[in-house]
Amino acid sequence: MAGTQHAQWSSRWAFIMAAVGSAVGLGNIWKFPYEAGEGGGGAFVLLYLLFVFIIGTPCLIAELSLGRRGQKNPVYTMKSIATEEGRSTMWGLLGWSGIVGAFIIISFYSLVGGWVLAYIVKAAMGFGGFDAAKSTETFLTFIADPVQPIVAHFAFMAITVGIVARGVQGGLEKAVTVLMPALFAILVMLMIYSAVTGAFGEALNFLFRPNFHALTGDKILNALGLSFFSLSLAMGSIMTYGSYLPKDVNIPKSAITIAGADSAVALMAGLAIFPIVFAYGLNPGGGGGLVFMTLPIAFGQMPMGEIIGPLFFALLAVAAITSSISLLEPGVSYIEERTGWSRKKVTATIGFAAFLLGTLSSFGQPGNLLGDLTFFGGMTIMDVKDYFTNNIIMPLGAMFMMIFVGWFVSRKAMMDELAIEDKNFRIWYFLVRFICPVAIFAVFVNIIYDTIIQPMMG
Ligand code: PHE
Numbered sequence: 001m002a003g004t005q006h007a008q009w010s011s012r013w014a015f016i017m018a019a020v021g022s023a024v025g026l027g028n029i030w031k032f033p034y035e036a037g038e039g040g041g042g043a044f045v046l047l048y049l050l051f052v053f054i055i056g057t058p059c060l061i062a063e064l065s066l067g068r069r070g071q072k073n074p075v076y077t078m079k080s081i082a083t084e085e086g087r088s089t090m091w092g093l094l095g096w097s098g099i100v101g102a103f104i105i106i107s108f109y110s111l112v113g114g115w116v117l118a119y120i121v122k123a124a125m126g127f128g129g130f131d132a133a134k135s136t137e138t139f140l141t142f143i144a145d146p147v148q149p150i151v152a153h154f155a156f157m158a159i160t161v162g163i164v165a166r167g168v169q170g171g172l173e174k175a176v177t178v179l180m181p182a183l184f185a186i187l188v189m190l191m192i193y194s195a196v197t198g199a200f201g202e203a204l205n206f207l208f209r210p211n212f213h214a215l216t217g218d219k220i221l222n223a224l225g226l227s228f229f230s231l232s233l234a235m236g237s238i239m240t241y242g243s244y245l246p247k248d249v250n251i252p253k254s255a256i257t258i259a260g261a262d263s264a265v266a267l268m269a270g271l272a273i274f275p276i277v278f279a280y281g282l283n284p285g286g287g288g289g290l291v292f293m294t295l296p297i298a299f300g301q302m303p304m305g306e307i308i309g310p311l312f313f314a315l316l317a318v319a320a321i322t323s324s325i326s327l328l329e330p331g332v333s334y335i336e337e338r339t340g341w342s343r344k345k346v347t348a349t350i351g352f353a354a355f356l357l358g359t360l361s362s363f364g365q366p367g368n369l370l371g372d373l374t375f376f377g378g379m380t381i382m383d384v385k386d387y388f389t390n391n392i393i394m395p396l397g398a399m400f401m402m403i404f405v406g407w408f409v410s411r412k413a414m415m416d417e418l419a420i421e422d423k424n425f426r427i428w429y430f431l432v433r434f435i436c437p438v439a440i441f442a443v444f445v446n447i448i449y450d451t452i453i454q455p456m457m458g
Contacts, residue, residue: 006071006072006243006244006337007167007168007169007244008168008169008244008245008246009168009169009173009244009245009246010169010173012246012249012254013177014169014173014176014177015241015244015245015249015254016254016257016258017173017176017177017180018172018173018176018241018322018326019232019238019241019254019258020180020257020258020261020262021176021179021180021322021323021325021326022232022237022238022241022322022323022325022326023230023231023232023258023259023261023262023323024180024183024261024262024265024319024322024323025109025230025232025319025320025322025323025324026109026112026113026116026316026319026320026323027226027229027230027266027323028230028262028265028266028269028319029265029266029269029273029291029315029316029319030112030288030290030291030316031226031229031230031288032048032226032230032266032269032270033269033270033273033274033290033291034285034287034288034290034291035219035222035223035226036048036207036270037206037274037284037285037290038219038222038285038287039214039215039219039222039223040210040211040212040213040214040215040219041205041206041207041208041209041210041211041214041284042206042207042208042209042210042211043210043211043212043214043215044214044215044219044222044223045207045208045210045267045270046210047215047220047223048223048226048227048263048266049263051223051224051227052227052230052231052259052262052263053259054431054435054439055224055227055431055435055436055439055440056227056228056230056231056233056259057231057255057256057259058402058428058431058432058435058436059228059231059233059234059398059401059402059432059436060231060233060238060255060258060259061251061252061255061418061428062401062402062405062432063233063234063238063239063242063401064238064239064241064242064245064251064254064255065242065251065405065414065417065418066078066081066239066242066401066404066405067238067239067240067241067242067243067244067245068242068243068245068247068251068417069081069413069417070239070243071243072243072333072337073095073099073236073240073243073330073333073334073336073337073338074094074095074096074098074099074236074239074240074330074333074334075092075095075096075099075334076092076095076334076337077095077239077243078091078092078093078094078095078404079091079092079095081409081413082404082408084413085408085409085410085413087408091404091408094397094400094401094404095236095239095334097234097393097396097397098234098235098236098237098239098330098397099236099330099331099334100393101234101235101236101389101393101394101397102235102236102237102327102328102330102331103327103331103350103353103354103357104357104385104388104389104393105235105327105385105389106160106324106327106328106354106358107354107355107357107358107360107361107385108358108361108382108385108386109320109323109324109327110153110156110157110160110324110354110355110358111149111153111156111358111361111362111382112320113153113156113160113317113320113321113324114149114150114151114152114153114154114155114156114157115142115143115149115152115292116156116313116316116317116320117152117155117156117313117317118142118148118149118152119292119296119313120310120313120314120317122138122296123296123299123306123309123310123312123313124306124309124310126300126305126306126309127296127297127299127300127305127309128300128305129300130296130297130299130300131297132282132293132297135293135294135296135297135300136289136293138296139289139292139293139296140366140367141367143362143365143366143367143368144365144366144367144368144371145368146362146363146368146369149362149365150359150362153355153358153359153362154355156320156321156324157324157351157352157354157355157358158351159321160321160324160325160328160351161328161347161348161351161352163175163321163325164325164328164329164332164347164351165343165344165347165348167343168244171325172325172329175321175322175325176322176325179318179321179322180322182318183265183315183318183319183322186311186314186315186318187265187268187269187272187315188268189311190272190308190311190312190315191268191271191272193272193308194271194272194273194274194275194276195271195275197275197279197302197303198274198275198276198278198279199274199275199278199279200271200275202274202275202278203270203271203274203275203277203278204271206274206278206284207267207270207271207274217446217447217449217450218447218450218451220443220446221391221443221444221446221447221450224395224439224440224443225390225391225394225395228390228394228395228398229390229394230262230263230266231258231259231262232323232326233394233398234393234394234395234397234398234401235327235330235389235393235394235397236330236331237326237327237329237330239330240326240329240330240333241326241329243333250419250420251417251418252418252420252424252428265319272312273290273291273295276295276298276302277290277294277295277298279298280297280298280301280302282294282297282298291312291316295309295312296309299312328347328350328351328354331350332346332347332350335349335350360381361380361381361382361385363381364380364381364382365380365382366380377455391444391447391451395440395441395443395444396444398436398440399436399437399440399441399444402432402433402436402437402440403437405432406429406432406433406434406436406437407433411429414429
């Protein structure tokens with residue numbers, strides 16, 4: 001182990017901004033609205049919030065505590081805590097699964113981030129005269145292009161690398177403390193605009209009136225998977241951010257703030273988007289194309305669309321960048337601490353490797369070079385990576401992490417780390433030991449059954 005000095009956040013505020021920046025991302029503004037749309041609105045939203053607070057937040061507390069206790073990258077953190085507790089160093093694998101998961105996610109996350117950057121430009125040029133056909137064709141032609149999305153993906157990755165290479169305080173912290181307030185300001189502006197000019201009542205109805213019939217087993221897993229994805233759990237990001245956390249910061253309080261801000265942004269994004277969708281008679285269940293194919297139609301018609309459109313995509317870009325830096329950081333901290341190479345060299349290397357892996361996701365888009373290559377009955381390369389990370393690595397990683405914290409680390413160690421009242425500790429400990437692993441496992445089995453076993457049995 002080469003000894004690089006492990007960094008620290010300069011304040012609680014910087015940490016909260018970084019963690020909220022990691023949490024708030026494409027998951028909130030891109031995935032949440034369309035999965036809520038597909039999942040029947042209010043019922044999905046309720047379940048999502050329930051998962052965020054009953055299961056996600058206790059996991060967030062656990063993962064932050066592990067990070068701060070270990071004071072290293074996820075692999076070394078898991079190993080050193082396991083050793084300290086007299087457990088097998090095989091637990092280090094959990095650190096690995098996070099790092100690998102984060103690497104896979106950033107490879108396609110950056111591609112979508114690149115689409116967003118390209119759409120800032122497209123939106124600024126205006127979507128005048130866009131109807132559903134034109135808007136769909138524009139997007140599909142763009143993602144089928146072998147070159148343009150790759151250039152944009154490269155640009156997005158370069159921004160991420162540029163920030164991460166400057167280090168925790170000089171890069172991450174500086175970026176998030178400027179970008180997060182900017183994100184919030186844009187979001188509030190867009191929401192007010194939507195509320196005033198759009199079909200706000202209908203949007204409220206859609207987002208908050210539960211339709212439990214639409215909530216099938218796979219939608220339930222979607223909600224759980226999304227709550228984990230959205231809180232950045234089990235991917236090493238939160239563990240790494242926790243490892244930079246000063247000892248005097250209260251973890252449970254911070255975790256509740258982070259989860260609250262994260263779900264607030266998801267709901268606000270919904271309230272910015274759906275009034276527009278309904279006002280222009282568009283389809284709220286438009287899937288992953290919602291922000292790229294549906295919204296441009298509205299931007300093309302609305303007053304000030306050339307301003308609101310680019311602002312919206314800028315919002316998305318900011319959210320994506322503050323998350324992608326947290327996806328790059330776990331791998332960077334590991335290689336840096338393992339090899340002692342300079343941070344710049346490590347960051348550029350990993351960033352470039354993730355960029356290369358991401359090009360496959362682009363080539364795998366319908367109509368692109370590898371567009372005919374599909375897996376498991378129609379999944380694109382990007383779908384496979386998304387499925388594998390979101391529905392497999394993440395729930396399993398989270399489940400084992402909870403088992404580790406709840407059953408393999410001493411109660412005293414966790415009490416030291418959390419420093420909360422006895423009663424609250426007991427509630428948290430109960431959730432972590434029993435409720436979280438069982439709930440995650442149940443939903444995980446359910447999805448495996450729905451997507452693998454049942455189709456095989458016909
Ligand atoms: N939470 C981020 C989002 O919602 C994505 C993310 C997942 C970031 C896992 C880091 C780790 O977009």
